Amino acid sequence: xxxxxDTIKRKKIGLLILLSIIVSLFVxxxxxxxxxxxxxxxxxKKIDKLRERTEPYSNLxxxxxxxxxxxxxxIIDIPDMCSGFPFxxxxxxxxxxxxHVHFDNTGDPWPKGGVDxxxxxxxxxxxxxxxxxRVDYSFHxxxxxxxxxxxxxxxxxxxxSIYILHYSIxxxxxxxxxxxxxxxxxxxxxQEVKKGDIIAYMYTPPSSSTASGIHIHFHIKRxxxxxFMAPALFTYAVVKKFHDRWNxxxxxxxxxxxxxxGYKLDADENPFGTGAVDELW
Numbered sequence: 001x002x003x004x005x006d007t008i009k010r011k012k013i014g015l016l017i018l019l020s021i022i023v024s025l026f027v028x029x030x031x032x033x034x035x036x037x038x039x040x041x042x043x044x045k046k047i048d049k050l051r052e053r054t055e056p057y058s059n060l061x062x063x064x065x066x067x068x069x070x071x072x073x074x075i076i077d078i079p080d081m082c083s084g085f086p087f088x089x090x091x092x093x094x095x096x097x098x099x100h101v102h103f104d105n106t107g108d109p110w111p112k113g114g115v116d117x118x119x120x121x122x123x124x125x126x127x128x129x130x131x132x133x134r135v136d137y138s139f140h141x142x143x144x145x146x147x148x149x150x151x152x153x154x155x156x157x158x159x160x161s162i163y164i165l166h167y168s169i170x171x172x173x174x175x176x177x178x179x180x181x182x183x184x185x186x187x188x189x190x191q192e193v194k195k196g197d198i199i200a201y202m203y204t205p206p207s208s209s210t211a212s213g214i215h216i217h218f219h220i221k222r223x224x225x226x227x228f229m230a231p232a233l234f235t236y237a238v239v240k241k242f243h244d245r246w247n248x249x250x251x252x253x254x255x256x257x258x259x260x261x262g263y264k265l266d267a268d269e270n271p272f273g274t275g276a277v278d279e280l281w
Contacts, residue, residue, distance in 0.1 A: 056131045056153075056190050063155040063163050066128075067272045070235040073127040073195050074242065075167065075218060076101055076202070080122040082210055083247040086257060087219060087230035089265035091276070093253035097228040097269070098168075098217040099261060101242075102249070105204040105214070118184045122202040124167065124216065126193040127233060130154035133164055133223070135189050137182045138175050146175035148185060150199060153223070162223040163271065165231060171203045172213045220271050229271040230262025232280045239281045 082104035088096040103110075103122065111120030134151035141147065147170040155163040175181055184201045193199060208214050220229040234242070236259070243250065243259040250257045257263050262270070262280035270277055 056192070057133075057156065057162055060130065060153060060156045060162070063157050063271055064273075066155065066233050067274075070238075071127045071195060071233050072235050072238055073125055074234060074238050075125055075127055075216065076122055078238075078241045078245055080202075081245050083245065083249045084215075084242065085246055085249040086242075086260050087228075087262045087265070087269070088252060088257075089230070089263060089269045091264035091266060091278075093255065095264075098219040099231055100215045100217055100249070102210060102213065102215040103202060103204050103208075104210045105206065105208040106210075108206055110204045118186075118201040118203075121184070121204060123198045124169065124200040124202055126152055126195060126197045126199050128152070128154045128165070129194050130165070130192075132187050132189055132191045132193060132199070133162070135185060135187070137179065137185060139168075144174045145170070145172060146181070147171070148181040148200070150185070150187070152193065152199070157273075161225065164221050164223060165233070166219055166221055166228075167200070168217040169200060169202060170213075170215055170217060171205055172208070172215075173205050227268055229269050230265055230280050232261040232271065234261065234281070236281055 080103065081101040084101040085096070085099065087099045088094060110122060111117065113120040130152045132150065133153040134149070136147075136149035139147045139149050147168050149169065150167045152165045152167070153162050154165055157163070169181075169184075181203065184203050185199070186201070187193060187197075187199045202214075202216065204214055205212075218231055220231050220233075221227070222229075239261055240259050242261075246257075252263065258279055260279040260281045263278070265277050265280055267273075267276045270280060272280075
């Protein structure tokens with residue numbers, strides 16, 4: 001669908017450029033150059049707006065930027081999580097291709113106020129500037145479970161491949177009612193976001209415990225390319241705070257996992273193209 005829309009927008013741009021050329025050639029010959037100039041400027045503005053919508057990812061930084069320029073903004077407020085773990089690569093004893101942050105609603109600390117306001121639940125942030133590539137308001141999986149998902153395009157590489165931070169927001173229940181999760185999503189497709197923007201809220205079902213597994217699964221992927229990569233986008237200080245809240249989840253079948261966002265990664269699980277690594281933060 002995105003490709004079809006882009007094709008239509010490019011055709012519109014082409015037609016507008018052609019119209020601009022026709023106006024510049026023929027209207028002045030009729031002695032109305034002032035009108036010609038005004039029409040051309042209006043067409044140029046329309047072309048610029050169409051180009052912005054057609055190429056929403058053209059200004060994304062190179063993925064290599066994030067090898068050294070890490071974000072000090074995590075995807076949630078770390079004190080809100082009860083446990084978690086990093087991306088565990090294929091070389092781990094128990095691989096899991098996604099980092100997790102878990103929540104515990106025992107005693108119902110959320111919502112912090114009325115149940116009718118999503119803002120009373122834990123906020124979910126954009127840790128980087130980018131463009132919303134995809135929103136799933138409800139995604140059915142497993143044994144009668146529903147999640148909601150967001151893809152944030154934040155970088156590209158020299159080949160033009162787009163890098164995406166994927167959030168799978170999983171309350172670990174069937175959606176309570178049709179479109180219930182929609183109210184917890186605060187962005188839309190192709191919307192530009194800035195670091196620190198709240199893009200959604202985490203619905204935590206009443207009295208749900210750590211055992212119920214409510215969590216956000218997050219990883220990096222590339223547009224139209226198979227495979228997931230470690231979300232190694234955060235400063236060491238942020239990763240250390242994340243590590244300090246793992247609470248017993250930070251091991252690999254008994255082996256303790258050090259401070260990192262990616263553990264025992266194969267080369268294709270490393271977003272920076274620097275090969276297989278045991279630890280990546």
